[in-house]
Amino acid sequence: MYSLNNNLQVEKKVSHVNTSNGIAWSPDDTYLYFIDTxxxxxxxxxxxxHTGVISNPTDVIIFPENEGLPDGMTIDVxxxxxxxxxxxxxITRWNPLTGEQILSIPIPALYVTSCTFGGPNLTDLYITTARTRMTDxxxxxxxxxxxxxxxxxxxKGCPTYSFRHETIGAETL
Structure with a gap:
């Protein structure tokens, strides 16, 4: 996993990643959650x-057998x-402090790829799916x-982050 800092320098944060997918920050910005599928x-x-430093990796959720693989991820308030x-x-909702699965929502697609909150109040959960490699x-x-x-x-979902750099002019979403 890599990070692009405000000086436009790339920094490796995590080595030996196979399939980088979900990434989310806690509402108070003290934790970063990461999925290597x-x-x-x-x-x-x-x-x-303030520094972008990550430390103390801890496994907080272990995916159950026969429930597919963890893919994209988002976080709520x-x-x-x-x-x-x-x-x-x-799609499932988890408490990362306890590792407990709180909610499971069936989706009429085999390959559920990601989710994010949107809408005027960030209460709409948008879910993407794939159609690849499926049999008839x-x-x-x-x-x-x-x-x-x-x-x-x-x-309500947490608002997304945008990259801020004076020469690029990105705005908050």
């Missing part, structure tokens, strides 16, 4: 927002992680594969 876990790092299940046909039988079972779904939630 084949490991089937979410790792939490202490995060220093309560600090809970929402994780897409590649090959698992669902799977396509028949999951005709909505490859679609984008929206679910109205009772919890």
């Amino acid at each position: 084949p490991t089937k876990k979410v790792v939490r790092f202490h995060y220093d927002i 309560e600090g809970c992680l929402w994780i897409a299940h590649w090959g698992g046909s669902k 039988a799977e396509l028949k079972q999951y005709p909505h594969a490859g679609g984008i779904f929206r679910i109205q939630m009772n919890v």
Whole structure:
């Protein structure tokens, strides 16, 4: 995993990553959560927002067998992680402090790829899916594969971050 700092310098943060997917920061910016899909876990790092230094990696969620692989991820204002299940046909909500799965939402697609909050109040959960490498039988079972779904939630998502650099002129989303 790499970071691009304000001086436009690239810095390696984590070595030996296979498939970098989900990444999220805690609402108070003290933790960074990261998914390397084949490991089937979410790792939490202490995060220093002023320096960008990450430290103390800790496995906080171990993905259950037979539920697919952890793919994309987002976080809500309560600090809970929402994780897409590649090959698992669902989105799940987790408490990263306890490692407990709180909620499971079935999605009518085999390969659920990512999720993010949006809408005027950040209460719409947008979910992306894939249609790749599916057999004819799977396509028949999951005709909505490859679609984008929206679910109205009772919890608000955290706003996204934008890169800030004086010569690029990026604005907050």
